[in-house]
Amino acid sequence: MVSYATAVMDPEKTMANVLITGTNRGIGLALTRLYAEAGDTVFAFCRTPQSADRLNELARHSGGGVRVHAMDVGDETSIKTAAGAVGNLPVDILINNAGVRGGTSQSLEHTNTADWIEAFKVMTIGPFRVVQAFLPNLKAAKDPKIISISTQIAATTWPTGGFYSYASTKAALNRVMLSMARDLKGQVIVAMIHPGWVKTDLGGPGADITPEESARGVRNVIASLTKADSGKFYKWNGDIHPW
Numbered sequence: 753m754v755s756y757a758t759a760v761m762d763p764e765k766t767m768a769n770v771l772i773t774g775t776n777r778g779i780g781l782a783l784t785r786l787y788a789e790a791g792d793t794v795f796a797f798c799r800t801p802q803s804a805d806r807l808n809e810l811a812r813h814s815g816g817g818v819r820v821h822a823m824d825v826g827d828e829t830s831i832k833t834a835a836g837a838v839g840n841l842p843v844d845i846l847i848n849n850a851g852v853r854g855g856t857s858q859s860l861e862h863t864n865t866a867d868w869i870e871a872f873k874v875m876t877i878g879p880f881r882v883v884q885a886f887l888p889n890l891k892a893a894k895d896p897k898i899i900s901i902s903t904q905i906a907a908t909t910w911p912t913g914g915f916y917s918y919a920s921t922k923a924a925l926n927r928v929m930l931s932m933a934r935d936l937k938g939q940v941i942v943a944m945i946h947p948g949w950v951k952t953d954l955g956g957p958g959a960d961i962t963p964e965e966s967a968r969g970v971r972n973v974i975a976s977l978t979k980a981d982s983g984k985f986y987k988w989n990g991d992i993h994p995w
Contacts, residue, residue: 769893771795771843773825773882774850776804778952779901782967783847785810788817795838797823798850825850825878826870835885842893843886845974848879848900848925854917868917875921880928890940898936899974900929902944902985907995926985926995933983941982945970948988961988 770787774780776798784796784807794817798804801820811818823834825848852874855867879900883890890896905915906922926944933942947966949959969988976990985993 768792768844769795769838769841770845770847771797771838771886771889772847772849773797773823775820776800776807779947779950779963779966779970780847780849781807781810782963783849783970784818786967786971787845788814792817794818795843796820797834799824823850823882825882826874828881831878831881831885835889838886838889840892841889842896843889844893844896846883846886846890846896846898847974848882848898850878851875851901854915854921858914858916858918860914860916863916868920871917871921872924875918876924876928879925880932883932895941896939897941897943897974897977898929898932899942899970900925900944901947901970902926904946904987904993907985907993909994930983937982938979941977941979943973943977943981943983944985945973946985946987946993 770792772780772783772794775784775796784794787794788810796807796811796818798807798820799822801808801822804820807820811820821834821837822830824830852871854871855864857863883898890898902925903918903922904910905919906926910919929942929944936942947970948961950966951959951962966988969990973986973988973990985995987993
């Protein structure tokens, strides 16, 4: 673990308040670590903080830079309660990362529609509600950004079938974020990012990159975004993703 006391920080960098959902593991945990090591304050949200051992360990060594709070993005009341943890503080970067698989089987013959509906609540409606809840905080920041972690499977260019609940809810997320980019033009930068095929519980051990590699790429993309980039869908390496 990198020591926060010895982490190299840019003296000219303005520290940011970063809000991330789904931080108990995978990409969300890796992003939390990266931003905290850079000296930013991270509001790290997950569904059950009491069982998020690695996140809590990270917070204990962060000198107050990582603040762990509960949020179930599939539950509107939970999101509104979570907003109270941030209060009136400005939010410079909001990263919608929390997600679910959408069911163990997503074939034409065996997709469970109850799992599909839950996936829409978590991965499409959830990020919309999160932005609603924290929009005053975003507007209070100087150059606020909303980033939603999407997937290449959501693109119409993806060459295979299946993945009905996962693909459709992420495709809907992209369209929701595009609408937000247009509604918030000139006020908040909104973008979607495919994080790569990552070695997480969802991606599996045979995936291409680690959560840490993905998080570094995602963070670099976020840092480079300007108002002219709002509404675009990126790959974790900075390339535009066709969709």
